[in-house]
Amino acid sequence: MAFIHLKNVGVEFPIFNAQNRSLKNKVFNLATGGKIESREGKLTVVKSLEDISLDLVDGDRIGLIGHNGAGKTTLLRVFSGIYAPTSGECAIQGKCVSLINIQLGINYEETGRSNIKLRAAMMGMRPKQIEEKIEEIAEFSGLGHFLDMPFRTYSSGMQIRLAFATSTSIDPEILIMDEWLSAGDENFKEKANQRMSQLLDKTKILILASHSRELLERNCTKILWLEHGKVKMLGESSEVLDKYFSRS
Amino acid sequence: MLKKTSFYIGSQDAFPALREYWLPFVLAWQDISVRYKRSKIGQFWLTINTFIYIASLGVIFGTLFRLNLHEYLPNICAAILTWNFINTSISDGCLAFINSDSVILQIKMPFFTHIIRTVTRNLIVFAHNIVIFPIIALCVGYGINFYALFAIPGLLLILINLLWVCTILAVVCTRFRDLHQVVISLLQIIFYATPVVWDVKSLPKDVSPLFVTLNPFYDFIDLVKRPLMGQPPGMNEWLLCSALAVIGWCVALCVLGKFKHRIAYWL
Structure with missing residues (x-):
């Protein structure tokens, strides 16, 4: 609870x-x-x-708004x-995870695969959990062979994909977000939105700061x-x- | 009552951080590997640079002051390696929180994790450099005996002490940003005043031996240097450094506990 x-x-x-x-x-x-x-x-x-x-309390989804x-x-x-x-x-x-800057902890010289580990460790995942999840994250990112290339060689869209795939693989009790996370081209966006809603379903308390009326209406019960x-x-x-x- | 004391709050930060030691280890390793990522021989540049520094300093000073290189070179090698570890840990320690500001402001993790990361990073550098010692000893034909193994617990005791020193300095330097420069200057003075590149035997008769014996940095260096040089570990330095560790940790936990909630505001 x-x-x-x-x-x-x-x-x-x-x-x-x-x-x-x-x-x-x-x-x-x-x-x-x-x-x-x-x-x-x-x-x-x-x-x-x-x-x-x-x-x-559990089940609350609150939006923050203000200039x-x-x-x-x-x-x-x-x-x-x-x-x-x-x-x-x-x-x-409650275990709290904040997705304010999803690229925090990522290192541009490291390969995609080690960056998944780094970012996951930064968010508080234990080595064993990381081992369990890394394949799933790698697959979701859809980066294929690029996972063994340095992060700096990625296009900005690919960078966000990797950070997004890793950041959304956690199971928080309290989830804190500054604006919605979205990634990539139209194809990926749909996958990403689906993954976001799965994440929200697992979350007990959501706190979302945003300027978008549509977004807040869709996700929050209180403002x-x-x-x-x-x-x-x-x-x-x-x-x-x-x-x-x-x-x- | 107990839960309100700074000491308790501080230990509630430090011990969970120690339990999750793998996180600062991963981050520290990262810090080192990223520096040399695109170089061919990678972090062995660390070793090569230190080797050149020690060898040239040893040969030049040894010749200038007509010292016995057979003994002088391994001596300053062990002393400089240990001093470098202490020196860089302390000056990095001042910036432990300042350099991790983006992490501290986004992810809640024990503050002590950043301290472990800093000290571990410098320990990794030391581990790269320590291979120079057997090389130099071999070059000048200086024998190493089984006492050298005592350097490991000695190093551990230095490590325990560095952790509390860095904790206090990291807190204070985050609040008072000028202090880091003061610490660097002080370390410079300590380097000259401590027998690192010069030998205790060369101390003039009219200078009190207390000048050296009261200097804890001399004892810290001896913790590693003496065993490496094939001498039994000394009772003095072990007692003094252990006592410092106990007192220092108590103070550090109190300081950390007292100011823990303010650190994020100072960044």
Whole structure:
């Protein structure tokens, strides 16, 4: 059983090298990012998230929406357990996998096959699991003999195929994504989408940050709308999406 | 109560990382192999470069100061190899978190994993270089005896110590970015002050022997150097380095536990 429990969570970044900021900067930053505050005259902090309360349990599929700098990535990192909130309560249980940058851990000089192993190890797979899955991943990628060639010789489409095939071979309890993963040409895309939905079926909690209305409607049951690091709205997909997209 | 202490939080980071040791090993091996991927003789460039460094330094200094090359060459070879391992581990250790920022910000894994990766990477370099020692000993006809086997536990003790040093430095250097440069300068000073390329016997009479005996780096080097040179391992260095390891680990686990939740914010 997996769950995520956030209560009045706040995240503040210390900025150690910030110089005196002009008023213009201040106004400018307010328009895009979180709040910037000066503490005791010397330490500058950026308030990325403020007062976020949220409970997710098995079966929840939540979408994150908000303009650039609203705090989506920061919140995703809180969910992954990377940022421990600076205030509030936070309890997360469940094996969490984040597919934000699916090429992380890949090495351009190595062959495709060793890159599958590297990427899988990076995502927390054990050597034995990797051995079990490598053939399936290799086959799904459809790269054939190219698997024994260095990654740098791949076209960008092939690179994404390999990263996609490996990244989607995991069994997470909590899956965190920034935009949808898609790969390759039309033929592969269909295969890829099928694999994505299989992955989602195995996942207990899905967290998806996106700007695409169609995508969020299709995959999420709840939407969290962030603005300036605060919850602007949290509720049923259609309701929040209607508000969000009619706002501008 | 116990679960709230920094020490406990720190050990909850370090021990799971040690249990999953294969991950930092794979990453460390990767770090080395990628550097030499397109070269013909690959990572043996490491060995060749070090060999040239030691041989030229040994012959030039030995001739300049009229030293007995038969003893001087294997001596500085063992000392330099060990010193290089310690030196590069510590200066790399400062950057352990900074260099892995993209991983830390995306995948939750113990922070100690990055420390093991750094030290292991340098251990692999050392393993490539250590083959120089028998070659040099053979060239000058210096006999190696079975005491040389004690170099292995000696190396292990150095390793245990490096892990705590790197943990503390990695945390502090991530917060204070200038510190890495300070550490590099300090290591430079230590290199000159420690009998690596010079011998303890050449210390002038009016300089207190404490200058050397109180220097833990001298003991660390001796852990590996003495057995390789065919001398029995010394009680002193073993006691001192073991004591340092125990105290250092306690401090390192506390530091790691106390600042663990802040590291991601500093990157």
